[in-house]
Amino acid sequence: MTAIRIVPERLLADLDKLRTFGQCGSGVIRPAYSEAELASRRWLAERMTEAGLEVAVDPVGNLFGLPPGDARCLLIGSHSDSQPEGGWLDGAYGVIAGLEVARASLESGGPRIAVVSFQDEEGRFTTLTGSSVWAGQMPLAEAERLTDDGGVTLAEARRQPDGLPAATEMPTERFSAFLEIHIEQGPVLDSAGERIGVVENIVGIRSERLRFTGEQNHAGTTPMHLRRDPVQGLVRYVTGLNSRFENLVTPATVWTVGHVAVHPNASSIVPGHVDFTVQWRDADAARLDRMTEVVRGTALEIAEAMDLGLDLSGYAAIAPTDCAPVLIETLAKAAEELAPGKWRRMPSGALHDAANVSYRMPMAMLFVPSKRGISHSFEEDTDRTDLVLGVEVLAQAAASM
Template sequence: MVEINSTRLLEDLAALRRIGGHGTGVVREAFTATDLEARRWLARRFAEAGLRPVWDPVGNLFGLPPTGRPAVLIGSHSDTQPEGGWLDGIYGVICGLEIARAAEEAGLKGIAVVSFADEEGTFEPLLGSRVWSGELPFSAVQDRTDRNGRRLRDVLTGMPELRAAEHVPPQLFKAYIEAHIEQGPILDDAGEAIGVVETIVGMQHVEVTIMGDQNHAGTTPMDRRHDAVMGFVAFAHAVDEAFRSEAAPSTVWTFGRVTVSPNATSIVPGRTDAMLQIRDPDQARLNHLAARAKMIAENISVRGPVEIRTQVIAKLPPAPLDAALVSTLASAAERLASGRWRRMASGALHDAVPVSRILPSAMLFVPSIAGKSHCLEEDTRLDDLVQGCTVLGAAVEPLLLRSP
């Protein structure tokens, strides 16, 4: 039986909370001194657990078991947003480490652990997992710079570990499982302990351009105006109404970026640019909603007509997770947390998205108190952290090999 040592799990999480600790949260942006300190600490912990620490050329850190047979890879990332919480990412890495140790103690082998580089996008969102899975060519990102002007190539050359970097072939693994905090309120609101993720949502970005007629705000009578902001307000309201009746409970949509030109108090706005982001686990519904927004743009009547154009400029397909692994997690959750778990979609992107394209993959969520994340208050009850790791350990046990 894989028996999680809860003290060891929580002590490791607490130790990492101190590296880059900032109030109750953590500041550990990818490839900064604190990020490297944390990941060097992890490399030593991997070695103590009998896992060989291996850095790959983009800075992913793996802990590989000695067995020659394909292992179950468990992990996530250990970097944070410019201001983040103490659990986002690192929970999945430490769960992997603890399960590797607990499996070893139970005479079982075949857990590998990973801390993917730069998940939060200092240089590129999901940098390490996208390069490792082959989705993003390494050569395409080496000249990327971060907001302080550092070049990725120079940052990687500056890491002594990477002089001995090894390519880690995906064939070493038979599955990838990522434990993560939910970062939303669903589990916490329902008083549940475990979310078994079936799909990671897809996303479409619809660029919206509203063309009006720029003019003097004092002298242009109301019935002579073509106001690009009023056009935006009418469009956004119509989209919101239509989506409320046609979307699913799992759909979310956001006008997160709006720019007004020329953005001056005494000028009737001539142009508004906005970005509508739609997220949903279902590709057909994403397509339908993006088309609906276009239809609204073409048919809406605005007092003082304006021209509204829409264009889908980015499409990221949903990532369905591996059905067999999902049901393995679900039966472990039912066994250990009966009535306190659910199947759900992930509204946030994770390293599991690119990895799911090359390995059977699954994800397990634990609750985020009040649904807060990417902030210093991010937190999860300690017994929920332990429960999540316990369920994951029980789920992977049948996939492991007995030690000779």
């Protein structure tokens, strides 16, 4: 095994440079196809070229840096676009990490490694757009019809000159495996004082959109026993859900009522209906299924008990994804060597491009801590020593594959 000696100063300087594209305050504003994002991609392409990597762009706009030669090789990357007002590390860290490991491996005479920045991970058009298309989870024609909040299609956004090479096909068969390093975006590592997370799986997501319909009434003249109040239904529903989930979940399972819309939403009116969402995540598909039954069964029971109408109108499911066991063990071995006792195996509660890529090749992920668990915010941050350590673990694992 030839060690890949990364250059921490170069890694951090490139991360700081990428941050300057689309910067606003202490965060970045760099949605897909924005001027700032296009400029950052041109700069990324230059850095790839300087490193001796060949720049290629596939038809949906994923940006690749390929090592010389044709044999299959490891691919490392993430995305360089940001939330509308996101932090400096979400995505960007994984791209610069891939760039650093790929070029350090060329310099060190290590294995051939490619880097990728996926298109539109953060959802200007839909989330994970670039990796969905590349991994064959969404036809390109369908992606091109997607629109942003302003009604612009992906196809229209693609037409503007971007100063990058013309699009070429990039078969997934060119790559033997995929690694993605990312900030955790949660508080687990930070609150435990740990420095590395070896991801075992990316959780599945289920969500249901519910409406309880009661009878809109005057809040002064309608006695309590004659009310059919959907907000009281919501309260009983969430209470019941919490209680029933208790015997079903693990400490890693999460569920959230994040959206509530009361109609007509006036303090003097017994509401007529309430729309709300329940979203639940777990790495075990069977557990997700049992939770679905509880979500629906509890809603039916509450609606019947309280004489409310019930609509279930927006079920959505994203399957959980397991990381490749051999890659998990490779990453775990490197983590234990470089951060003994300071790492853990964990699920990813957030979705990542790696989930799509797993349909085409073995995949695994690493996490570094997010200070106070904060992400999708200008406050997002990670200690520079942890940023370097993460890439060292990645490089050591890549060297041993």
